[in-house]
Amino acid sequence: MTTHAGTRDPHEHLDHMGFGEQDPQQASSNMLLGVRLGILSEVMLFGALFAAYFVIRSESGGWPPAGQERPELLLPGLNTLLLLSSSVTMQWAVRAIGRGQVATMRLSLRLTLLLGSIFIIVQGYEFATNGFGLDAGVFGSTFYTLTGFHGAHVLAGLGFMAVVATRARRGLISQEHHTAVEAASYYWHFVDVVWLFLFSTVYVL
């Protein structure tokens, strides 16, 4: 293919971003695309776990299997409200920083962190009082593997949000530079959607 010498590439010089980086807008957009693709891969992971659950459940002749009881809906129901609200607060944070309102963003982010942490505590309490464990046949296996993987994803999301909150406290997040907030929001909404699916199929239906 023939090439054609244009004007000198202004980003050819090494700058603090190093080689291979493009302008900040492009880099941010690339990062967010990367996050979305990563989430797609995680969706497939949960797909495999849910598929296992549906297959096993449909072959079991009765659910829960004889002698076992499903958890009460009170605590998971509360957790659903918590996560839904936390998605709302997460989105507030994104909107706020989009308008340059750093303080509002920080507040919303901390609220999200709080709601998510309460979720973890409530879930932990629920696990402790459920009355069955991971080794309780396929019922325990599917229940704890699904909710456990989800919980691990919640923890990872909270960890990332804590990092973003730290950077925000140091004044590193602004209207121009807030990719991390958006990335966190994609991930957090994904975690919330998985929960809704989980709540409906594992707890309710």
Place this chain on the structure above:
Amino acid sequence: MSSPQRHAWIAAAAWTVLSILGIVLVAGIQVIPVIASREAEIENSAFVLLTVLSVPVLMFVVVGLAYSALRFRANGDKEDGPPIHGSRGFQAVWLSVSFALVIGLFGYGAVGLIDIRGAQASEFEVQVRAEQWAWHFKYPSGVESKELHIPVGERVHLVINSDDVIHSFWVPAFGVKQDAVPGRPTQIYVTATVAGTYPGMCAELCGLGHTDMRLTVVVSDRAGLEDWLNHNQVPGPGGSQPPPSGSEPPK
């Protein structure tokens, strides 16, 4: 005739000749080494069809490659070849022919498969149990054996289970194979057509003993089978077992 056309005609001629030769060679072959069941007969004809159809496909590519290697060498010529990006017509033909071949093969295979596995009725049922590393057979009368005895000319139903890991029940001469899965009985339907003794073996890696996990199948007429069953009765609590239903009076 222009040079491109000449090349095409010569190659086409070579292809036609070689394909015809090849088809003639393979048309009547028996692929499955020993055929002793209705199912194996059906499967062998599928093998033959596939092999016959493979010949022109193989020859097309081989002739294309060989002809090109012989006639289109650059040999020091530094010029480029002609700037041909594609040919709508040729591409369309290629796609249509390959698609038609595939659909045809699928149709033939589907019909064959339904023929082999479709009907669920049978005249003789045996429970097959696999374990690391042996096969066990249980007959309707309660007889248990490590050999499989079935009647010739009747549709036999094998219900296969495993005690431990996945095994696979395979009798090459019958053209039947099905995994033995713990927790889920699987089925084989087979109609043996030639009396005789045939080897079988486990066809799914099941641990150290997999290599030697074999079985023997004896196909005989009903009388011979009943004889064998009676001979192998497990003595019941009240003395001898009643003879299996439908049998001839003992000779």
Place this chain on the structure above:
Amino acid sequence: MKALKPGLTRAVLGAAIGGGIGIGSLVLASSAGLVIEDGQFLGLAYLLALIGFLFGIGAFRFWVTWAFGREVDAADEHAAHGTAGDWRRYFRFTTDHKVIGVQYLVTAFLLFLTAGTFAMLMRLELAQPGLLLGKEAYNEIMSTHGAMMITVALISIIGGLGNFLVPIMIGARDMAFPKTNALSYWLLPLPILLVAINPLLGGFDSGWTAYPPLSQQANLGQQAYLMAFVTVGVSSILSAINFLVTVFRMRAPGMSLMRMPIFVWALTVTATLMLVATSVVAGAFTMLLFDRVLGTSFFRASRGGDVILFQHLFWFYSHPAVYIMGLPGLGAILEVVPVFARKPLFAYPLAVLSFISIGVLSFMVWAHHMFVSGMAEFFHIPIMLTTELISVPTGIVFLAALGTIWMGKLHFKTPMLWVFGFIWAFLIGGITGVYLADVPTDITLSDTYFVVAHFHYTIVGGTIFGLFAGTYYWFPKITGRMYNERLGQLHFWWFTLAFNATFLPMFWLGIEGMRRRVADYPGQFGGLNLWISFAAFNIFLSVAVFVFNMVRSWRRGPKAAANPWRAHTLEWQVASPPPIANFEEIPTVSEGPYEYGGGAGLPAEGRAAP
């Protein structure tokens, strides 16, 4: 102190510390009364060793700095890209895609040689009826051979050649995420080591397919394999994200998607498959690990589990996986043909469409590995249809290759020899695949040597022939030196003849009833097996010729020009090897990649960056 700077020494230290903490904490737990099983020790030790290794090599330092809201050390980040000519950059966390490409290539070839040695041991056992190494040893060697070769097939082309070349081929300076790229590579040494040492843990004898319940029974070596596989899977997913963002966002001006080299297209579809499918097998292996180590019952029939469920989940990934292995090879082959036929790639748009179709269809055929598994009967017919259908787009590869070759001006340099060898081998693989797709014939052939022959013809014929074609083709670009042409031709002929002599008879063996994964067989198969072992040994020797050629040429071969093949794609318009920033100026592209025969003569030599 040197050990405190990020690097291999510190990485090994980190792995040891991590593993130590894992074992130590569980020892404490067990002395406090908890019952801890061997598998749990191994699991935690491996996980923490991996994290320790990555910390030690410096994989996380930039992200950790960022996370704490501190300024990244600019000099460190610049240095991470590596300096030209510094050999130590290959042993560090280096972010230059060209370094990472070489790391992948060398690692893959070393793994290839190791797995090949295991194959020689297998053929030693199988040379005659009777037992030599024993059934247990054979099963373990066979399983490890499979696991290693699958890994080679998965990473060698896309990780090796792909990483090195794709950014240059599309006119970019690096991949979208250079640090993640380096992380993808450094995730590999520990799992590879784990698979290599699994005999010390008792080996695993289930084959790479690891079906439960057999794999639930097996010993620790089995668990090592499962954990290693999941790790490689994570590396794959990160790589896939990198490739996709790079290709979709970083192409040079004028390079539309339909002006991308076919190699880049093949890798793009491959990356999509990697991204979508890998998590499913990771899930399956995790469930299996949980069954082994945490007492779950996913695949325990006696407690409500479903054994066949594993197979569905496993093959849902593993069938797309064979295209993850094959497509890069097909891409490399189609990339080479136009250059050595001096003709445009025939039916390029159709070839692109067929790669995409293969990708999509690959998700709909998995159960053809399960025709005799006892799965629901109704499933056989739709899967037979989709499997037969996938041969249509796969056939287009032959259309493109033959159409380019026909009436071209053929130069039979080593890369082109591999193209011809590929066309034959992949054809045999493809035709025999139809026998396996057709259920009536599959019943006889499943689990026999017919299957072994089929997948060696497709994977070696597709991936390995493609790997060799690509390695010879791009050798001058990567190393700046030319390989020895005569040794290359010797390697090709010796390998190809030996390969065909080894695997062609296996089709017959399978039809005659020789099963796969057995250490011994009926006496009547002895003569042919002896021949096969002899031929296989020749494959090994021919690869020794290849290794010799590569090593000697890299060190002392004649210096290569920027464009010894007079090719038109972008990587040939820069120096050999390429300068550290790839281009002096990002080019603007004004035509497709295979405009041979246009009368414009040789493409202009590119200007290298200072």
